[in-house]
Amino acid sequence: MKKVEKKDILKIEDFLWEIPKSFRNNMHVPAWILASEILLDDIMEDRSLNQLVNVACLPGIKKASLVMPDVHEGYGFPIGGVAATSHPTGAISPGGIGYDINCGVRLLSSQLQIEDVKDQLEDLVHELNKEIPTGLGKGGTIRLSQEEMENVLAIGAEWAVEHGYGTLEDLEYIESKGKLADASPKAVSAMAKNRGHDQLGTIGSGNHFVEVSYITEIFDDSIAKTYGLRKGQVTVMIHTGSRGLGHQVATDYIRLMMTAMAKYDVKMPDRELACVPFDSPEGQNYFKAMCAAANYAWCNRQLITWEARNAWARIFGKENGALKLVYDVAHNIAKIETHSINNELQKVIVHRKGATRAFGPGFNELPKKYIDAGQPVIIPGSMGTFSYVLAGTSKSHELTFGSCCHGAGRNLSRTAAKKVVNAPVLKKQLQEIGILVEGSYRGIAEEAPIAYKDIELVVDTVSASGIAKKVAKLRPLGVIKG
Amino acid sequence: MSHLLKHTADVEIEVSGRTLRELFTNSLDAMCDILKEGGCKTISHYDCSMQVVVSADDCTSLLIDFLSEVLSLSNIQKSLFCSVYFSELTENKVEAQLYGIWFDQFDREIKGVTYHEARVKKNDQNNWETHIIFDI
Numbered sequence: 001m002k003k004v005e006k007k008d009i010l011k012i013e014d015f016l017w018e019i020p021k022s023f024r025n026n027m028h029v030p031a032w033i034l035a036s037e038i039l040l041d042d043i044m045e046d047r048s049l050n051q052l053v054n055v056a057c058l059p060g061i062k063k064a065s066l067v068m069p070d071v072h073e074g075y076g077f078p079i080g081g082v083a084a085t086s087h088p089t090g091a092i093s094p095g096g097i098g099y100d101i102n103c104g105v106r107l108l109s110s111q112l113q114i115e116d117v118k119d120q121l122e123d124l125v126h127e128l129n130k131e132i133p134t135g136l137g138k139g140g141t142i143r144l145s146q147e148e149m150e151n152v153l154a155i156g157a158e159w160a161v162e163h164g165y166g167t168l169e170d171l172e173y174i175e176s177k178g179k180l181a182d183a184s185p186k187a188v189s190a191m192a193k194n195r196g197h198d199q200l201g202t203i204g205s206g207n208h209f210v211e212v213s214y215i216t217e218i219f220d221d222s223i224a225k226t227y228g229l230r231k232g233q234v235t236v237m238i239h240t241g242s243r244g245l246g247h248q249v250a251t252d253y254i255r256l257m258m259t260a261m262a263k264y265d266v267k268m269p270d271r272e273l274a275c276v277p278f279d280s281p282e283g284q285n286y287f288k289a290m291c292a293a294a295n296y297a298w299c300n301r302q303l304i305t306w307e308a309r310n311a312w313a314r315i316f317g318k319e320n321g322a323l324k325l326v327y328d329v330a331h332n333i334a335k336i337e338t339h340s341i342n343n344e345l346q347k348v349i350v351h352r353k354g355a356t357r358a359f360g361p362g363f364n365e366l367p368k369k370y371i372d373a374g375q376p377v378i379i380p381g382s383m384g385t386f387s388y389v390l391a392g393t394s395k396s397h398e399l400t401f402g403s404c405c406h407g408a409g410r411n412l413s414r415t416a417a418k419k420v421v422n423a424p425v426l427k428k429q430l431q432e433i434g435i436l437v438e439g440s441y442r443g444i445a446e447e448a449p450i451a452y453k454d455i456e457l458v459v460d461t462v463s464a465s466g467i468a469k470k471v472a473k474l475r476p477l478g479v480i481k482g
Numbered sequence: 483m484s485h486l487l488k489h490t491a492d493v494e495i496e497v498s499g500r501t502l503r504e505l506f507t508n509s510l511d512a513m514c515d516i517l518k519e520g521g522c523k524t525i526s527h528y529d530c531s532m533q534v535v536v537s538a539d540d541c542t543s544l545l546i547d548f549l550s551e552v553l554s555l556s557n558i559q560k561s562l563f564c565s566v567y568f569s570e571l572t573e574n575k576v577e578a579q580l581y582g583i584w585f586d587q588f589d590r591e592i593k594g595v596t597y598h599e600a601r602v603k604k605n606d607q608n609n610w611e612t613h614i615i616f617d618i
Contacts, residue, residue: 075492075598075615099594099617135587194558205591206618244557247593251550258543258597271597414493414618415486442519442589482591 001269004049009033009040015465016399018064019053026269027056032064034400036461039069042411042453046073048080054269055083059277060090062341062348066400068355069461070409070453074098076272079354079410082403085278087336087347091266092283093275094257094290096351098332099250101290102297103208103241104175105356105378105406106328107389108305110312111321113232114214117477120315121212122436125478127311128210129438132304134482135205139198142303149193152200153185156295160302170302172367174328175357176335178298184288188245189252192289196245196296201303207407207447208240208482210308211380213387213474223391223471226373227326235474236312236323237387238304239380240482241332242297249293253286278349287334294333301328326389327376331356331406339401350401358392358404358468377404377468379459383437383481384430384449387474388459395466404468408455417451418442439481447481484512492618493592494599498611503568505602505610506545506576513549513595514562516616517588522564528581530561541573541602545612548576549595560584593617 002024010018012032017040019031031052035043043049048071055065055077062084071080076095085091110117117124133140144152152159157178160166171177185193203210214234218224229235242249257274260282261267266275276283309323334351341348359366359375366375377390385408396402412420423441426448430437437444462468484497495512499505514522534551538544552563561582570577594617602612 075596075617135591191554191558195554205588206593244554248554251554251594254594254597255543255547255550259539271600274597440589 048078051078060085068405070405084348088279091275095272100241101246102294104330107326108236108323131311140201153292157298165306180291183291187289192248199243205482212478217473219470246293360394381455382452390468408452412451414446421445421448436478
């Protein structure tokens, strides 16, 4: 298949590039790349853009297939990809959401400043590591009965709150209030439920983590104040998803759709882009199962929040306040949303795979407190680099279906990272600059800062393009790796 | 035989075998090694046994679906299935008995065995081969 070269890419405006629809005859729309020229050259090193061109072939895709500046090669969809298909007849593709359904990030703020915690940081990281199960195979402390599992899948984070693992206020600060109403537990296989019955409250492995950070810089005083953020404040960030349950839902439905595609006369250039019409029985069942898995993920992050709050209280005491939920946002999900396309409001199925929703001010679902500021967009860096809190803008609706980047984005394979990184040395070097890391040496090497793009470049790009604005910069203090 | 290839975010392997059985066995070995490096090398006994039956339209789907099934069982049973006996293996159907050892903790979590770039075919040396990308 024809490889994308720089000469095939047109500059549309600063930070926006286009591979025209004419590049390949099966593209329904052009492919757009949101990046600076430096990042674009970097992106061309792997096969991300060819994958982006394949996404432009999805039946019913609208306006353009898009990638964010943190894009890297995935399988089927590139990671960092966004595609909106027409509702209800356009395609839904499990590959456009990924195996880790509703992988996402949640930020908690504390009442303490860096000076208040630095002497007890080691104890805190140790306590968090003890409290929050990490790695594969290690179950959590909660074992769901069949009935409880059905409830978790149906109501998501609400289940956790109903059972004392959070507050009603927490729900306000979660994307979609931590529950997708279209979820149907019946659409989730017994195998998936079996995989998920003991994994609530666990992080898993790979790039998942819990990180203690503090705010080093505020860029927008007014929005930071609205989000309850201030310079020097200590925060806790949680990054994980729907664990084995979500992985199994994706596996089940990709397999099903590969066979079902012929029935709808759909042909895609990559098997991992298997898709069916959204309104077909297979499409509807997948969407209901995906919503259920998304609910499981929100419940999971709520349970981890409860664990983090317990660890925090044991170290600093209840008098130093609980950790407050700033926001929780998904970055592997499909949502039915309304966007303006060719000056006309249209209902679309927005696939975000490694892309964060970034809705601007005025969006009704946002907590009342945030409605004028826009949605918080949480962008984690790697374990040794800064993370960012951004705010969604109205420009993101115009340009990217209300989406933004989701992290720094990898630029080194895991194998390459292991070859160049000496994990014990890295752990010590990070410790010397005040960043404590708990995790296996393999995990530390594979997720080393060198394996990721420069987050400053990524965040500067989204900020300069206008799809999100910088609010706060966070420096890691302690990381628990999955 | 299998070896790792370069992939930015995930783990990609190239795997081959003189027969279909060897290709399936080598692919399973490679997956176990990703889950727990060297985990199958020092075993003296098996803790559990499971049966899998998978059908598919073509050989590529069959291999990926077979590995996905074993991966799901590995997660549920918290076992590494180091050995396999195929009672039936054609290009469209596999029936096998898996033998595994229990593990408290794996090295890596495989989120999915993907179809991306997988294509089971015979090469110039008449060996079966394919690439497989595991979502990590």
